[in-house]
Amino acid sequence: MVACYAGFLDIVVLLSGCPYVDINHQDNDGNTALMIAAQAGHDMIVNYRLNYYPGLEVDKRDARGLTALMKAAIQGCNNCVTALVLAGADLNAVDPVKGKTAREWAVFTGRFETIVQIRRLLQRPRAEQFSSEYLPEWPALPELVAKALATKTRGERMQEKIRSSFSFRFPHDPEVDGVMDHMVRMTTSLASPFVSTACQTICPLSPPEVGKRRLAVPEILRAQVPNAKPPAEAKTCSGAEELPGCSQPPALASSQPRGSMPSFLPLRLLRRSSIFPEDHVPRIKLTKPPAPPASAEEQPEESQDRNTLRLPKWRYKELREKRRAAKELEEGS
Known part of the structure; x- marks a missing residue:
């Protein structure tokens, strides 16, 4: 939870291979690590937990009945909202206190960009x-090309020229x-x-599709099952009825040893880690500067040997001894 709150992606990556971590553990307020990461806006950690932590409960609620999607919508974390919605988070879930969904919480807190993002996801759910x-083809391209190549009358050309001369171009959002x-x-x-x-x-x-529960990579490759077959022999992923046509590429199986989870992280995260760096940690030696040599007048005769330690001289003691000597001298006179 601390790593998800502070944004330590390397710690989250290392804990994904630990079999004793309870990924759905809740603190005193009922927050899970996914809720904390979504509320803090760490979209990389949210995506990694959704993709590499099997058995993660996306719609788990805290003590007030809020889900991770509601918390991300309240804070206006658009990337986290997109990742949770495409991972199967329920957009129609209602909290028992206010009776609001994630979209209504975004409206209540004034997160306009989050509202637009949810609307776009609902318009294109798949x-x-x-x-x-x-097919990487633009459906509107043939119509625009035909419109540009069509012959125009003299009045249409004059109207287009006048419109282009007296129109003002203001920056606007993409269509x-x-x-x-x-x-x-x-x-x-x-x-x-x-x-x-x-x-x-x-x-x-x-x-990915809105409202469809996505399986994690270990669940697809059956890496969490102790008696599972090697990845080279596994032809289909678990939950084939939910994910049709899901198969493991042969290059992925040949490049990973048995029982290990393949990594889909960028190379910059694989080559270097802030927790276990590849290079050897340099050894730092701390040395004290040599003490300035004391003069023969200040150094007493009994402490000329370097193997003996001298008692420290305190300034207030010297002043007190001088006052005492002056007082004894006055009394004797």
């Missing part, structure tokens, strides 16, 4: 670009299903050469 059947939306969807799809060379798809026929 991420088609993450499926192998997705829904426009060219920018299509470019983003096309470059992040499985058909993109950038994605195909950087990752391996486990379930190409089952893209």
Whole structure:
């Protein structure tokens, strides 16, 4: 929980291989680690816990009846809301105190961007670009090309010229299903050469979908079962009825040893770790500067030997001895 609150991704990655960690453990307020990470806005940790921690309860409630999706919507963490919704979080869940859903909590707290994000997810509930059947073609392109190549009358050309001369161009958000939306969807799809060379798809026929519970990677590869077959022999993933067409790529099975969980982290996180660095930790030696040599006048005769320790001289003691000697001298005179 502390690692999820502070954003320590390396600690969360290391704890994913520990079999004694209760991923659904709740603190005194009923918060789980997923709730804390979603409320803090750590989308990388939320995605890693959803993908690599099997048996994670997405809709678990705290003491007030709030879920991780409600907490993320209250704080306005759009990336965490998207990850939880596509992982199967219930958008229609209602808390027992206020009787509000995650969308109503976003409206109540004034999170306008979160409301727009949830609306976009509901308008397009299935991420088609993450499926192998997705075609990276813009449906509106033929109509726009035909409109641009069509012959125009003299009045239409004059009207278009006047409109372009006297119109003002103000910056505005990209249009829904426009060219920018299509470019983003096309470059992040499985058909993109950038994605195909950087990752391996486990379930190409089952893209993320709103309201559909997603299985974690260990659940798909049966890595959490002690008597499971090696990954090279496992043809289908667990829960094949939920994820049709889910198969393990052979390159993934050959590159990982038996019983180990394959990692889909970026190379920058695999090559270097802040907890266990690859390089040897340098040894630091602390040395004290040599003491300045004392003069022969200040050094007493009995302490000339370096093996003996001298008593420290305190300034207040010297002043007290001088006052005492002066007082005895006055009394004797």
